[in-house]
Amino acid sequence: MKNLSIVLNAVLIVAVGILYVLHFSNSSADSKNLKSVAGEGAVVYINTDSLLTSYNFSRDLNEKFLKKQEDSRTDFNFKAQKLEKEAGEFQYKAQNGGFLSRERAEEAQRKLMAKQQNLQQLDRELSNKLMGEQQANSKRLFDSVTNYLKEYNAAHNYSLILSTTKGGNVLLSQDGLDITQDVIVGLNSRYTAKPE
Template sequence: MKKSLLIIALAVSIISCNKEQTAVSTEMKTAYVDTAKLMEEYTEAKDLEAKFKAKSEAEAKKFEVEEANFKAEVANFQKNAQANGQAWAQQKDAELSQKQQRLQYAAQSVGQKLQVEGATEMDSLVKNVKTFIKNYGKEKGYDYIYGTGDAATVLYAKDQYDITKEVIKLLNEKYASGSKAASETDAKKDEETK
């Protein structure tokens, strides 16, 4: 009899523990952010992309000018090769080959530099966004905030848990206020130097 009472008491305590765990798990607050949409609509990310697109185009224009000059030299070489003799043609051909290699190396070097610089700035931006979302989650009392998008970590979630728009709005407001503050600081410095 004592054994059966002990077993019943143990069963009741296990059942009550399970109910407590269930109650705790239903109280968890979760949400998700569509990271692909976030990066498409976040003003700072758009500005960063535009900045590097402009830098890339500016560098490409520089190389277009140098490439046009090189093509003119090649055309001039071909025009004058027979008139100046074989020795001159061989020497000039070697010089043009070296110049072409230098141009290619310089273009690759600039491309790699821009790529590394862009990746570094994008990594910094992503780190700042993660920190913002972490702080946002703590402030709003979330237990979990998941990420969806290109690198999906959530395969399904109800739309009611999507906080992407709110996060984008707050990030854009924070970025805009930071840009205004930086502009005001620059304006004050300009006034002081006058």
């Protein structure tokens, strides 16, 4: 989710740069074309924090991801506890002369170290898999929102749709320029009609 916010903020930065160039290259003509209230040609914005918490597709993706993450951690923790128990048993045997020979003790220690390395490898693999899935979910979510915004803007003909977050770049705007709720309603209607 942070990746989506980063991507949306990057788009915002590019959009602000474009506005800056347009404003200073031909400010008098462009200022007549931009309207001060939401309507054709207006610059509007969406609060991505609200969008991510209210868009059902986003919530569903997040819930599935958290479930998968929890299942992975539970499985990993079970294996880690099993290894910890084996290490404790090895320690007890080693301290109490439970091995018939030094070679057997060294062999048991090597097996224990190999299991520990395998567990560390499993941890890295699980982390990489979860990170990859989170990135894929962020891309799916971003694609879903931007595809909807293309359809949405065809009916509204805004010049620019920006994104912001709570405490982000948009601190104050005229009423009607925040289209977040309208977009959330549309996204949720589309998602209910045909889940992504």
